[in-house]
Amino acid sequence: MRSRDMSANVIRGSLIALIAALIAPLAWAVWSLPEEGLGLRPKVVMNLPQSGASHPVTAVLLNFRGYDTLLEIAALLIVSVGAWSLGEAQETDDSQSPVSPVQRLTSQVLIPLMILTAGYFLWVGTKSPGGAFQAGALLGAAGVLLILGGWTPAPSLHWPVRISLTLGLLVFVVVGTSVMAAGGYFLEYPASWAGTLILLIETAATLSIGLILTAVYVGGQPRIWIDHLPGDKGESL
Amino acid sequence: MNLTQLYMFTGVMLFALGLFALFSYRHLLRQVLAVNVMSSGVFMMLIAAANRAPDASPDPVPHAMVLTGIVLAVSATALALSLVVRLQAATGSTQLSEEESE
Numbered sequence: 001m002r003s004r005d006m007s008a009n010v011i012r013g014s015l016i017a018l019i020a021a022l023i024a025p026l027a028w029a030v031w032s033l034p035e036e037g038l039g040l041r042p043k044v045v046m047n048l049p050q051s052g053a054s055h056p057v058t059a060v061l062l063n064f065r066g067y068d069t070l071l072e073i074a075a076l077l078i079v080s081v082g083a084w085s086l087g088e089a090q091e092t093d094d095s096q097s098p099v100s101p102v103q104r105l106t107s108q109v110l111i112p113l114m115i116l117t118a119g120y121f122l123w124v125g126t127k128s129p130g131g132a133f134q135a136g137a138l139l140g141a142a143g144v145l146l147i148l149g150g151w152t153p154a155p156s157l158h159w160p161v162r163i164s165l166t167l168g169l170l171v172f173v174v175v176g177t178s179v180m181a182a183g184g185y186f187l188e189y190p191a192s193w194a195g196t197l198i199l200l201i202e203t204a205a206t207l208s209i210g211l212i213l214t215a216v217y218v219g220g221q222p223r224i225w226i227d228h229l230p231g232d233k234g235e236s237l
Numbered sequence: 238m239n240l241t242q243l244y245m246f247t248g249v250m251l252f253a254l255g256l257f258a259l260f261s262y263r264h265l266l267r268q269v270l271a272v273n274v275m276s277s278g279v280f281m282m283l284i285a286a287a288n289r290a291p292d293a294s295p296d297p298v299p300h301a302m303v304l305t306g307i308v309l310a311v312s313a314t315a316l317a318l319s320l321v322v323r324l325q326a327a328t329g330s331t332q333l334s335e336e337e338s339e
Contacts, residue, residue, distance in 0.1 A: 015260055023253040030245045030282070031238070037289045039296035056297035057304070065301060072305050079312040083319040090326065133308050209308075216315040219322065 052194025054127045061131065062198045066187045070176065073169050073205055080165060080212040089220035092150075099150045107149045114142035122206050126195065132168075132202035132209065139210025144217050158225040161211060168208030172201050244285035251278030263332045265321045269314060276310040 044056045044064065051059035061069050118135040125131030153161070175197050176187040184190065189197050238246070255275030259268055280303045287299035325331050 012261070015257065019253050019257055022256075023249060026249050026252075027246060030242060030249055033242070033245075033289075035239065035289075036291050039287065039290055040298040041290060041294060041296045044297050057300050060297050060301040061304060065298070068302075068305055072308055075309055076312050079316045082316050086319060086323050090322075133304060137308075137311075212312075213315070216312070216319060219319050 050191040050194065052189060052191075052196075052198045053125070055125070055129065057129065058125050058131050058198075062201065063189065063194060066176075069205075070169075070172050070187070073172060073208065076209060076212050077166060077169055080215045083216045083219060084221050087220050088226055089218050089222050091223075099148075104149060107145050111142050111145055114138055114145070118142070118206065118210070122202055125202060126199070132205040135202075135206040136209025137213065139206060140213025140217075143210060143214025147214065147218060152224060153222055155224055161215075164207055165211050165215065166208070168201075168205035171204035175201055241285050241288050244288075245282045248278045248280070248282030248285060251275070251281060254278075265324070265331050265333065266318075269317045269321065272317075273310065273314060276306065280306055 041056070044060060047064070048054065048056060048059055051063040053059040053062060118138040121130040121135040121138060122132065123130075125134070175189075179189055179193075179197075180186055182190060252275050255271045255273075255278060258271035258274065262268060262271070283299040283303050283306075287296040290296060321331065324333075
């Protein structure tokens with residue numbers, strides 16, 4: 001017993017020593033940074049008029065570093081595929097904690113407001129903080145609220161949801177390759193079309209992100225979409 | 238040390254604390270939370286690094302990187318949590334097994 005305590009302490013001590021050896025150069029690097037540095041802001045501000053958005057962060061996200069955003073949406077889609085590949089959604093047991101009338105009424109008021117606010121975030125993203133990811137996160141929260149209220153999807157929603165999950169990535173890739181036909185590189189928007197293309201990409205991405213977050217919360221394919229043949233126990237709402 | 242350097246240093250310390258917790262605890266939920274603390278430390282460091290211009294205007298590129306990072310951290314946490322839930326439903330334990338089974 002005592003030797004196990006000692007070896008646990010030795011392991012913990014060596015873990016602390018290893019982490020300190022990793023962190024010390026990082027802390028020294030932070031310490032030795034010069035007090036001020038211009039960074040990339042001058043370059044961003046100089047190219048902002050041709051970027052299609054008037055907010056610098058949106059311009060960086062959707063135009064200058066658009067490739068990172070493309071990979072980010074692909075990573076989100078992979079997460080939803082991974083979460084759904086583990087099996088079907090687990091049965092919710094509503095007898096233990098039934099949906100209270102307060103929750104039902106609040107959801108009925110809040111969910112349309114959240115969808116409206118998500119649309120506002122999407123639109124205002126060109127000139128102030130906002131954009132696809134903020135709007136998509138709000139839509140995901142609305143979806144979680146919907147699931148918590150006991151909503152189960154109808155069988156007819158199966159394929160629309162599946163297609164909408166991939167729509168963000170699809171639109172992004174299609175836009176990125178079609179501007180190559182106009183003579184540019186991949187994702188090089190022509191300056192006069194940049195604003196429209198960014199808004200198009202962001203709209204599709206918002207829908208996809210909201211659905212992906214809700215789908216991961218559900219945790220698996222809803223059983224009603226697997227047993228959707230007539231004659232099964234598929235009961236819709 | 239000015240305020241920006243203090244925030245960057247705090248971010249590095251949060252990363253170190255999260256890394257220590259990741260190795261020290263066996264419960265899977267605590268490991269997921271430790272990874273989240275590590276990512277919060279990195280974001281804090283990036284946001285502080287965006288504040289180094291002589292005038293008060295922030296650098297938008299680290300801000301965009303943090304936005305991307307937050308979305309990826311949330312989605313990775315979601316996938317990790319769904320795996321933990323499935324593991325708990327399948328085996329009844331919330332720790333990875335220590336046995337050297339074949």
